[in-house]
Amino acid sequence: MSTVTTKVKAVINGIPVEVDQGATILEAARKAQVNIPTLCKHADLAPSAGCGICIVKVKGNRKLLRSCCTPIEEGMDITTQDPEIVQTRRTVLELILSNHPTDCLVCGRNNDCELQKICADFGIRDDRFERTLPNLPVDKSTGTIILEPRKCIKCGRCIDVCQNMQDVWALSFIDRGFKTRISPAGDIKLAESPCVRCGQCSAHCPTGAIFENDETQKVWEFLQDPENHCVVQIAPAVRVAVGEGFGYPVGTNLTKKLYALLRRLGFKTVFDTNFGADLTIMEEGSEFVERLTKGKGPLPLITSCCPAWVDYLEKYDGDMISLFSTAKSPHEMVGALTKTYYAQKQKIDPAKIKVISIMPCTAKKYEISRNEDMSSSGYQDVDVSLTTRELIRMIKQAGVNFNDLPDEEADQMLGEYAGAGTIFGATGGVMEAALRTAYFAITGENLKDVNFTAVRGLQGVKETTVNVKGTDVRIAVAHGLKNVKYVMDKVRDAIKNNKPLPYHFIEVMACPGGCVGGGGQPYMVTDEVRRQRAKGLYDEDAALKVRCSHENKHVQQLYKDFLEKPLSHTSHKLLHTKYVPRPLYIK
Amino acid sequence: MVAETLKDDVKAVVTRWKDKEGNLIMILHDIQDRYGYVPREAALEVSRQTDMPLARIYEVLTFYNYFKLKAPGKFNISVCLGTACYLKGAAALIEEIRHILHVDEGQTTKDGLFHLQIVRCLGCCGLAPVITVDDKVYSAVKRSDVMGIIAEHSKNV
DSSP: OOOOOOOEEEETEEEEEEETTOBBBBHHHHHOOOOOOOOSOOSSOOOOOOOOOOEEETTTTEEEEEGOOOOTTTTTTEOOHHHHHHHHHHHHHHHHHTTOOOGGGGGGTTTHHHHHHHHTTTTTSSOOOOOOOOOOOOOOOOEEEEEOOOOOOOOOOHIIIIISSSSSOOOEEOGGGGGGGETTTTSGGGTTTTTTOOOHHHOSSSSEEEEOOOOOOHHHHHHHOTOOEEEEOOOOGTTTTTTGGOOOOOTTOOOOHHHHHHHHHHHHHEEEEHHHHHHHHHHHHHHHHHHHHHOOOOSSOOOOOOOOHHHHHHHHOOGGGGGBOBBBHHHHHHHHHIIIIIIIHTTTGGGGGGEEEEEEEOOOOOOOSSGGGGGGGOSSSSEEEHHHHHHHHHHHTTOOGGOOOHHHHHHHHSSSOOOHGGGGGGHHHHHHHHHHHHHHHHHHOOSOOOOGGGGSSSSEEEEEEEEOOOOOOEEEEEESSGHHHHHHHHHHHHHHHTOOOSSSEEEEEEEGGGGOOOOTTTOOOOHHHHHHHHHHHHHHHHOOOOOOOGGHHHHHHHHHIIOOOTTTTHHHHHOOOOOOOOSSOOO | OOOTTTTHHHHHHHHHHHTTTTTTTHHHHHHHHHHOOHHHHHHHHHHHHHHOHHHHHHHHHHSTOOOSOOOOOSSSEEOSSSSSHTTTTHEEEEEEEEHHHHTTTTTTTTTTTTTEEEEESSOGGGGSSEEEETTTEEOOOGGGGGGHHHHHHTTTT
């Protein structure tokens, strides 16, 4: 079926444009090389017409129209800037500022704030209106993201993200008029709400109203104590996003420079979470094969390496817990093995090891102490989890220049990885990595072509069937929590009505695009940015000699020397966990 | 205090409005009629029974002034601050009530007896300043009358 898109002609600032019918003035203006400022519209979200900055004039209409939500009509003659428009935008900004604190120097978003930038552009120099600040408390309850409603400009992005993009419904607008504020239902704390700490609200907030719990100081303190042996690991998606903080093109893969950099920051050992990803595949892949071929446990198997998804499932899909893979997430595996396997081999007292993981994610901050299994080594397996944004700040504080760094390698034992490990950072990557190894485990043969392109890309739910030597394996990949319901409801329906299972294996990532679009990644993400970051990972995978987790020599060595085999007693003790249904509200 | 029959109460209300589009406001009205306010337990129960996120329910509850989230007092004292009452010294009456009951506007005394609310014009400006306690109207109230009005009700408990 082909659809014909009707085109609409209009004029913007005297320049003729032709756009698809339904395009807004804001979108069309970009075609005419005109940038209309806005504080509420985000590429990921539908317009909310919340801020009033993007106003324009349309000939024949006496009102100023908000360009974000006004579709272009045939023959429209639009003006996006003249002295009156600029003055009106200025007044709107001054009104926003009349209830916004001006302590920018000590705000987390200092120098990276959309409101600050637009105020700078408009040259706001004084307070035209008397400032009245709401007396609203800071909410640090989740330990992952900090809510500071005082700094909120009521653009509504976080609420759209939380309710519609993520289907979590933790955040909402409470009250009305001047009293309007962002809050969980009934002014409870975020940690008492269904919040799953995905951090997408913080990645979309234009100001410092929602900000990651910055733990860089804690890491500096660890690094400063000579008694400590500080070990760092980086998640797959961090390597293709950190460069954005230093002017590299989106998607540049900086793995080897990052290793060098982390050593310059003072880390004694540099591991890679990609190794943990390979190991997760060994454990989770074995779990899958056992369930599929030996009936040891129910199907479909659902992936569990995304902590926001774990939190979501425990709260919203508690009936599905038996389907969840018990395998821990990659950075937890690396943490547990650092304080056992590595400590024993290197004769380091595990009490002195501090494991810091650099993640694209805010939920990892919660995961590291979510239950007692996260201390399987006898110590908390991962001591601190930083987001990519925090790492960027640490690098800037240290003053290390990326460009001047040599390429270095990760440290041995828990540092080498296969291509399968690196694609974990993109939606579909875990599935693809698992299929590569599961195929081998089931058939005893390696795939001729390890690329499963059907599970790649940004479509919300990807469903496909893979033929494993005569056996059809049905799989689904969902990313962005709103897409989970479709998949889970299909499974529920099949179980309830005794129908054949729709899938054997399901991958879920809470954030759209997977970890490359994680809540702890640099700001201003769009689908194009997600694609570019993912490309950085897929390109690396394609260039690596070893593409499959089971062929990772260091993983093989680890099983030989320490774990024995996947799902062994030691594996279960160190690399697996459990889940419990949790109430949506604890208050 | 929330009745033990809460689940069934909510069920009856939800069933009543089940097929009506945009039924949340009607459901919440019925619940407030039943309890005098919308207790959190009831809001949670509505959320469970209607599959409506609690966040959405509170968006509606806090948007409309009409809905109360806290239990009202046994007696509801309304002090008029309309123009006439204001000019005739209603502010002093509020001051006196605050002093005697230790409550601010919109609050209920710790013993749950009195709830203080401020209203704008009760439509009997000739009687200013006016206080009502539930349905009973007190006209041309002086500051020194307030103690008596409160006492009149507290002794009836």
